[in-house]
Each structure stands twice: as C-alpha cells, then as structure tokens.
Amino acid sequence: MASPTVSAPKREKDPKKRIVITGMGLVSVFGIDIDAFYNKLLEGESGIGLIDRFDASSFSVRFGGQIRDFSSKGYIDGKNDRRLDDCWRYCIVAGRRALDDANLGPQVNYVNAHATSTLAGDLAEVNAIKKVFKDTSEMKMNGTKSMIGHGLGAAGGLEAIATIKAITTGWLHPTINQDNLEPDVTIDTVPNVKKKHEVNVAISNSFGFGGHNAVVVFAPFMP
Template sequence: MMVTTNKVPTTARAKAKTHLAATGSTRRAKASSGGGLGRETRRNTRAATPSRQVVCRGVSNLHEGDSQVHYSKRSPKDRIVITGMGVASCYGQDTSVFYDSLLAGKSGVRKLDDMFDTSGLAVTFAAPCSDDVFSTEGYIDRKNARRQDKVIKLCITTGKKSLEDAGLVGEELEKLDKARCGCLVGSGIGGMTFFEKNVHTYYNRGPTKVSPFFIPYIIPNMPSAMLAMDVGFMGPNYSVSTACATANYCYHLAARHIRNGDADLMLVGGTEAPVNPIALAGFHACRALSTSNEDPAAASRPWDKNRNGFVMGEGCGTLVMESLEHAQARGANILAEYLGGAVTCDAHHMTEPREDGFGVRSCMELAMADAGIEREEVNYINAHATSTPLGDVAEVAAIKKVFSDTSHLKMNATKSMTGHALGAAGGLEAVACVKAIETGLLHPTINLLDCEESIDIDTCAGEKKEHQVTAAMSNSFGFGGHNSVCIFGPYKE
C-alpha cells in the first residue's frame, strides 16, 4: 500500500533545523542583551564565537534533494556527560550485577506462580523485578514502601542510587544548586498494580474504601515528582509517556533542557511495573505477547524465525546527565557522553510499524545529525528488537537503509534476557550501552538459533563480543508510532 506524507518545504525544514541547533546560544544572547536580536546580528554573534561555530554535514535526509542538516560545535556548557547510573531489573539493583548477568547470557524470564494466581491467564511468565532481587531499604521509609505503587518505588530507589553513583550524597548533594537540577523519569503506564487493586476494592467493598492515594499513585508523572521531592530538585520536572519509547524521549528532552540553559543536571530515565494479571491479559488480547509457557527462558527470541511475541519485563533505569562544565567544576567521574538524539512519529498505525521504515530511518538520521557524527562512527546498536514478527525485521530494514555498509556494525537485543520493560526499556538499555562503552564488551543476544535471512548484521548471537565502542545507538519504538533514538559515546576531552 502506498503511504503518503505531507512534505514540509525544504527551506522551512532547513531553517527549523538550524534554529534548533542554535537555540541555546540564541537564548543566552537574548538574556544577556535584555531583548531580541535581529537575524543578521545573531548570525554575526555565532560566527564570532568559536565554541558555537555553526558547521554542517550531509546526511541521508527524509526526502531526496533536501538540504543539509545543521548542528553546532558544542562548548562545555552544551556537551552532556553521564556521571551516574542506577538500575532495577530482573537481576537486581546493581549496575555491575545487571551487566555481568547480561554478559553471561542469563535470562531473567520465569514463571509467575509465586507472585499471583496465573491459572486463568494465557501467558504465565515474565521478567519481573521481584521482591527477592529488589529492596527499598535505606531509600524509602517503611510506611511509604508499604503503600506506594511499585512504579514509584522503583523510580525513587533507582534515582537515589544514580546519585550515589555520581558521588552526590550528603554534603555533595547539598552543594548543588537544586533550582538548576531536574527530574525527568517517564512511565508508559503508571501505577497499574495500584489501579487494579483499587478497582477490585471499589467493586467488592464499595467506593468509600478506595484509597485516598488512588489518583496520586496511578498517574505517570508521580514517580518523577516524588523523586524530586525526596532529593529536593526544583528544576524541570515532568513525565513523558510515549509507550515503549518513553525513556529515550526523556533523555532527549533532558539534553535539551541542559543545552537550553534550563538546568545544569538532570536525573533521567524510565520506570515501569506492569507485571500483573490485567497487564498480561491486555497485552495478550492485542496479540503482542509470546505464549511459550512451556519454556519461558527461551520465549524472547529477537530476530529468530520462530519468535512469536515479546515477553513482559519491568524495572527502572536512570542516568545522571549534566553539562560537561558542571561535571568538571565539581570534579565528577565521567562515565560516558550523551552525544545526541531524536524523536519522530510513524503516523501510521496504533501497534504496527511502517513497512517502509520511514519514521525509524529518519529518527536515526536526525539523531546522528544532532550528535554531530558521521554514520561510520556508530559501530554498535542496542536494537529495540522486542521479538515481534513485524517489528524486528522492520527495524533492521531501516538500519540497513541508514547504514549502506554494515560491516563495521554490531548489534544486540537486551530484551532477549530482560524481556520488554515498556517505558523503562530504554532506561535499562541506556545503562547497557554505557557499560558496553566502559567494559569494551557487548552482551550476547540469546535464543537466536535460526536467524532471519535478511539480517546480515552481527547480532552477537549466543556469545558476548569484545568491541571498542566509538558510538552506541540505542533504539526505542512504541505503540502509537513513537520513535526515539539516543547516541552515547566514550568521553573524550
């Protein structure tokens, strides 16, 4: 079927992209002058400032014949580095244990009989962040730990662990200008377990027994808000909810806040706790989940010819993102650099990707333009790769359109072991990308026994690979046609 799109005039698109690249310097110029600057004055101001020199390079644009994409050489105020990480997953809540488990090819998928009654469900397994591997001890007081929805507990605990990893505890945390520190932790669904519990209460015990925390604990903005309350961050704070693309949207937007001068430091990621009966029933109803109940650990099999749907996962992944200038001023240990990102929309179907891969392709192209790198510099892709029949091959088809030569590329599928953590997936995978940069090792893609013929990129099938990452591309795509791509790289002075 032929799909048409509304074309934006070339000159308008070029001006828009140039404007986005120059927004940070323009806003600072306006603030210092007390008023707006004319177009010619702004151009001369940028040209006279070496750290903000505007340059351009060609990319494979959205439509043939489009003009080049512009970006700015970035000053330390505009460069964004990762100084801390936190994770909650089916392996626990330590980033080293998380990545060591991935490197070992350990599946976190298991039966759920010990968590709730699965007798009436068509899908009886998932990759939960269960009580035996996750604890709020030392991070949330006991009263709140008893009553909060899990999606909030995952966020607060993981966010605080990220700050610890960044050396921001005690006196060091209090030294921060908290009015210039923000939280942006998204969730695709919000407090689903608390929602389910109180719906049962309403019908079985009556409306007066519904919890007074019902609304606050189910809305998706509350994890980020409550994290900010606990650590005192008063800068930008909100939640993005773009299904499985959520966490990458958060990283992309947090970077913009820092580059626009809204914040010096952002605590960013995705949180999700959907392993409960109603979520499993709902995703099964829309034919998204694998039903391989006889062998749960082998159910998530990205790119394998016998894949039959994704496996539900849950957890939280957060990063401390700050301007290089701010990180250097406080003597922070820099783990990696956030190079750039992009978001686009398929505008096609509620749950299925575009067959031509247009939205995914353009998102990868724009992310590289934002990062200011050539495509040859990207040598690792942490793929979205959920294990769905259409999605897996559509993503690879788009990758092959972007990278005409894929011989230098390696890619893997974290979800083959962690399942699909929906809004938190990009958070877990961002941690995996930073650890890959740090260790020089890529984790395997497990359960890939009979690969699709069209996939001729090295998928790290069945074994970890030594690989010095020059730039890691993390892909996340969500229901509704939401596409998001983030690029991380090793920090270089």
C-alpha cells in the same frame, strides 16, 4: 541525569485493555482472574530529571559516556499505529535526525537494538538500520531484552546503561536464545556469546506502538 522515580512492572487491570493486548499476541496470560500472571510483556514506569550542570570534580566518579544527541521525531497517527509493516520508515526518521544532529553517522559501529523478538518489528528495525547505514559490515548489534525481558517504560533507560557499559568495557553482551536467524538479518547480532568490540559511537533504539520512536547517540566521554 538523575532518576527520582522507578517502579516495578505492573499488570493491566482493565479487562478490555487486557483483551486487546493479549489479542495482539504480545503477552501470554495464565489464569482468568484480574491478577493473572503475564509471561511476556509487562508495563513498566520510570522517570528522569535533567541536570543542566554537574561538577563531579569532588567525587570519585568516572564518566561512562556522553549522550551526543537524541531524536524522538517521526510519529504515526492513531489510525496507523498497528501497521508494523511500514513502521521502519519512522524508525529511519528518528535515526537519521539524531545522527545528523550529532554529525557522527559514519562513526557508528554498535547498535543496541529495540529487538523485542517479534518478527515484524525486528525485521522493520533491521531494514531501517540498513537504510540509514549503507555499510554494516563492521557493525555489531545486540538485544538487551533477550537477557532481561521487556522493561516497557523502563526499557530505554536500562538499554542506555547497557550501551554505556559496552563503551566503557569494550565488551558486548550476547543476544541470547538466538537460533535460526532470518536471512534478512545480515548484521552481526552477537549471538549467544559475548564479543570484544571497541565502540566508536553507539546508538540505542527505542520504538513503540503509535510511533513512539527514539534514538539516542552515545560516544565515549571526552573531557
């Protein structure tokens, strides 16, 4: 994959949109002017170009992994796009379709979670994972956003890199600043300290408002 366009996060300049975003509790605003500093979420933009064929035999490169499948299906209409209590159903749709297409479901033992540190959203994601994978006793799950913040439009790409690095190195980065875990979170979230873990197959989740649900399945590269 090529990445021709990557831009830094930017602040929302429309005062009406800022009121909505702030009112949802997604950001903390310091100051009252148009360029007020945002402490939590920032908008990001990125782009990729699909390369159908690529011969790397003449380059000194190593393949980090393969994207085995992808699903972004299952969306919520505008009327229900803020009903976080029910959005886990749509997370399940994306996850199951990606895994069914790749035929790799039982082998998944690592999840790079969307994990935005919002109570409703994180519990919805955990519930979806536990529905898709009946046995999560051997599964590890971490949250890249805990370390680098929320990349918004760039988050999926950044977390895909973290997922591939977990496959190639055998190490999972920690979910930092994690204390007082919710009782419903029974999956090993790699709290605060990195862990050694051989990844068989991994999934990277990206979920968003309005039902923008995407699950990418990664596996070690097999020539």
